[in-house]
Amino acid sequence: MVTHLxxxxxxxxxxxxxxxxxxxxxxxxxxxxxxTSFLExxxxxxxxxxxxxxxxxxxxxxxxxxxxxxxxxxxxxxxAGALEVGARKKFFLNGASLPRAADIMGRxxxxxxxxFDLSIVQGDPSDRRLFLDLELSALYPAYLRHFAAYKRAxxxxxxxxxxxxxxxxxxxxxxGWEEQLELHGxxxxxxxxxxxxxxxxxxxxxxxxxxxxxxxxxxRYFTKDSGASLAQTRxxxxxxxxxxxxxxxxxxxxxxDGSEARLFGSQGQQRxxxxxxxxxxxxxxxxxxxxxxxxxxxDMLSDLDPVRRAKLCAVVSSRASQAVLTCTEATAAGSDILxxxxxxxxxxGTVRRA
Amino acid sequence: xxFAKPLAELIxxxxxxxxxxxxSAQRLAYHLLRVPDHEASALATAIMAAKEKLRFCHRCQxxxxxxxxxxxxxxxxxxxVMCVVAEPRDIVALERINDxxxxxxxxxxxxxxxxxxxxxxxxxxxxxxxxxxxxxxxIIVATNPTIEGDTTALYLAKLLxxxxxxITRIAHGMPSGGELDYAxxxxxxxxxxxxxxx
Numbered sequence: 001m002v003t004h005l006x007x008x009x010x011x012x013x014x015x016x017x018x019x020x021x022x023x024x025x026x027x028x029x030x031x032x033x034x035x036t037s038f039l040e041x042x043x044x045x046x047x048x049x050x051x052x053x054x055x056x057x058x059x060x061x062x063x064x065x066x067x068x069x070x071x072x073x074x075x076x077x078x079x080a081g082a083l084e085v086g087a088r089k090k091f092f093l094n095g096a097s098l099p100r101a102a103d104i105m106g107r108x109x110x111x112x113x114x115x116f117d118l119s120i121v122q123g124d125p126s127d128r129r130l131f132l133d134l135e136l137s138a139l140y141p142a143y144l145r146h147f148a149a150y151k152r153a154x155x156x157x158x159x160x161x162x163x164x165x166x167x168x169x170x171x172x173x174x175x176g177w178e179e180q181l182e183l184h185g186x187x188x189x190x191x192x193x194x195x196x197x198x199x200x201x202x203x204x205x206x207x208x209x210x211x212x213x214x215x216x217x218x219x220r221y222f223t224k225d226s227g228a229s230l231a232q233t234r235x236x237x238x239x240x241x242x243x244x245x246x247x248x249x250x251x252x253x254x255x256x257d258g259s260e261a262r263l264f265g266s267q268g269q270q271r272x273x274x275x276x277x278x279x280x281x282x283x284x285x286x287x288x289x290x291x292x293x294x295x296x297x298x299d300m301l302s303d304l305d306p307v308r309r310a311k312l313c314a315v316v317s318s319r320a321s322q323a324v325l326t327c328t329e330a331t332a333a334g335s336d337i338l339x340x341x342x343x344x345x346x347x348x349g350t351v352r353r354a
Numbered sequence: 355x356x357f358a359k360p361l362a363e364l365i366x367x368x369x370x371x372x373x374x375x376x377x378s379a380q381r382l383a384y385h386l387l388r389v390p391d392h393e394a395s396a397l398a399t400a401i402m403a404a405k406e407k408l409r410f411c412h413r414c415q416x417x418x419x420x421x422x423x424x425x426x427x428x429x430x431x432x433x434x435v436m437c438v439v440a441e442p443r444d445i446v447a448l449e450r451i452n453d454x455x456x457x458x459x460x461x462x463x464x465x466x467x468x469x470x471x472x473x474x475x476x477x478x479x480x481x482x483x484x485x486x487x488x489x490x491x492x493i494i495v496a497t498n499p500t501i502e503g504d505t506t507a508l509y510l511a512k513l514l515x516x517x518x519x520x521i522t523r524i525a526h527g528m529p530s531g532g533e534l535d536y537a538x539x540x541x542x543x544x545x546x547x548x549x550x551x552x
Contacts, residue, residue: 079545096536098538099538100538103538103539141539141540141542141543142539142543144539145539145540145543149501152501152502153501153505154470156465156466156467156468156501156502156505157467159467159468159470160467160472163467163472164448169472169474170473171475172473172509172512172513173465173467173472173473175506175508175509176465176505176506176509176512177467177505179502179505179508180501180505180508321406
């Protein structure tokens with residue numbers, strides 16, 4: 001649980017020193033005032049990434065030389081990040097600098113839902129892989145290690161494939177990289193499949209509460225591999241100059257009543273599916289950690305019709321323990337949340353109690 | 355023009371050195387201009403002398419003043435054990451512990467197709483050659499536990515196993531005297547993975 005957030009030159013905020021309520025916080029205000037920056041800081045401290053895949057330098061307030069963000073957790077633990085323009089970002093745990101930015105991941109378990117997440121249903125397979133990879137990396141350091149090793153070995157084998165187009169390459173050299181790919185790739189798939197199986201059940205439950213009619217949401221891991229080994233596909237891969245099989249080509253099918261939501265779902269169904277999926281990740285975290293992660297909802301209420309909005313608020317208030325929501329009008333949160341929430345008004349980079 | 359031409363050339367040369375960025379290169383260049391002539395020429399002479407006098411040991415490929423390096427010439431060294439490392443500086447690290455008494459072999463790099471480095475670019479042919487006239491019984495592969503280090507180790511194992519030599523890989527996990535609390539997750543994961551029975 002986050003109890004306090006301190007920002008210095010972080011996006012819209014020149015300086016912010018803000019206690020955060022143990023339960024629900026609503027950030028209300030016009031657009032471009034700093035609501036999302038507030039969420040962004042919490043997200044950055046929990047994942048070492050900015051939302052929407054922006055570059056880190058965009059965290060720095062316009063005209064400033066650098067920025068810092070610090071969150072205080074309930075046990076007094078501090079998690080901080082600092083970035084100077086032109087230098088590498090650094091993260092700190094209780095004031096001690098961490099060797100790698102990735103080491104900060106998972107210190108503040110966080111699930112963030114924004115319109116950007118629609119790409120999980122509507123986007124390319126790469127969007128869905130990114131979703132899985134980020135979730136699993138945050139949950140399991142072992143996954144992150146296999147993922148990083150796989151990615152590097154893949155670059156190396158692809159470089160070797162291109163080399164092999166012009167001259168003969170020692171087959172043992174191929175075998176070395178392929179063994180690494182098969183080892184780490186199998187582990188990646190094992191993690192992904194187990195996670196998706198758990199997520200599918202959780203998402204189906206949330207979706208059943210949220211959907212306007214009775215429909216079943218399910219998730220399926222999809223791989224095109226025929227079971228051939230990399231040694232067997234090597235000659236084909238040489239011709240194409242890249243590795244054609246493996247977890248880097250897999251996909252997740254999001255199904256509503258058995259058909260792919262990407263192709264056959266309505267806008268409303270797709271949106272509900274994404275929210276169900278993300279809330280299911282919150283439940284998966286809860287199962288693993290014993291406590292619900294921090295939930296960030298960025299501007300998710302305004303685009304929903306009143307019925308769906310009420311259902312979302314009901315699901316969130318019954319399942320989340322700490323949540324920060326942004327919306328233009330606090331009343332959009334509905335009485336389920338509004339009655340128990342701390343409401344803050346964000347205007348021109350300052351925050352005050354409403 | 356920002357710099358006089360000879361100064362610009364000096365900065366450009368210094369910038370090519372590993373770990374030296376444009377700022378450091380400028381600082382070093384200005385420093386060199388300020389030092390007395392004899393110091394500057396001592397540096398230049400030392401660089402040239404090192405380039406001219408040093409070569410690779412014909413046996414282990416370490417940097418040496420002689421045809422055969424001091425370690426390879428040392429008769430007290432155990433000829434039956436060979437430790438394979440990526441760089442000459444790794445020998446320096448291992449020699450500091452004063453414990454390993456076998457010989458070495460320097461690969462001069464690790465396999466990395468991305469950088470155009472395959473087995474042919476490494477001193478592997480020389481390693482195989484040594485196995486014909488040295489009584490090697492065990493090869494310890496002491497490359498770094500990175501994906502490139504591991505893959506190079508794997509390659510060597512594939513290549514050398516059929517010859518019937520024992521191949522071992524250095525352990526990785528917790529650093530001695532380290533604290534679990536502060537270890538990064540990759541280190542902890544390998545510490546668990548490579549645990550041993552007591």
